[in-house]
Amino acid sequence: MFGGGMMKRMAILNYVMQSGGKVAVSEIIQELDTKEKDVKKAVDWSRKKMGMAIHIEDGFVVLAPSAMAQLQKQKQGATVVQERVVYMIKCDNCQHDNMQGTQKCTNCGAPL
Numbered sequence: 001m002f003g004g005g006m007m008k009r010m011a012i013l014n015y016v017m018q019s020g021g022k023v024a025v026s027e028i029i030q031e032l033d034t035k036e037k038d039v040k041k042a043v044d045w046s047r048k049k050m051g052m053a054i055h056i057e058d059g060f061v062v063l064a065p066s067a068m069a070q071l072q073k074q075k076q077g078a079t080v081v082q083e084r085v086v087y088m089i090k091c092d093n094c095q096h097d098n099m100q101g102t103q104k105c106t107n108c109g110a111p112l
Ligand SMILES: [Zn+2]
Pocket: 091, 092, 093, 094, 095, 096, 105, 106, 107, 108, 109, 110
């Protein structure tokens, strides 16, 4: 189900974060259709390359609260960028949503 190593790592990290920072390795393997060695690789990579406080303990992937905050901050930043990109102007005349920067409504031609 994954395109590359990076996507797999991000999916695993996201899953741990959404689960509240602690999730069984077996659950990740099942839910993300992945392998145990890939989960271990993702955890090692995050710790060594990203400097994140993450480790495997008694069959659970554990993400420290500080790392949770770090990831959530990154996620919020990404959401803000996305909102800016998809910002729309609603036409007063026909209520059609037009892309930001459009001079006339693409549906009815009324000036925006
Ligand atoms: Zn219109």
